[in-house]
Amino acid sequence: MNQEQLTTLLRTLLQFGGGIAVGRGWLDADTATALTGALVTLLVTAWGLYVRRNAGLVAAAAAVPAVAAILADPATAQAIPNAKVRPSA
CATH class of the missing domain: 1.10.287 (Helix Hairpins)
Structure with a gap:
């Protein structure tokens, strides 16, 4: 919604x-x-x-079909259950 x-x-x-x-x-x-x-x-x-919030914005970006991968801080990456979101080094 x-x-x-x-x-x-x-x-x-x-x-x-x-x-x-x-x-x-x-x-x-x-x-x-x-x-x-x-x-x-x-x-x-x-x-x-x-x-x-950070996790919400990253999750919205990950839902875009054209986005292949997103590197995020480990806490944000773990909070989003999407294979496109990976923790940065």
Whole structure:
């Protein structure tokens, strides 16, 4: 799942939950909108930081068919289960 799909799914689920909360009188519409925006922003930021860590970037590069081999530090190479990723000297 890419970041745009995750954002869309997250926003839809939060809007659904916010609609239920507004319908039951737990929140007003403005508060539900503000909470949805804040939660989407925080969760997408956390997801972006996770995906862009060293191991995530190397794994994404290894998934590209044109890439034949990647030399990485031993810890990163061991964290990625892909034959293209090899530890550097």
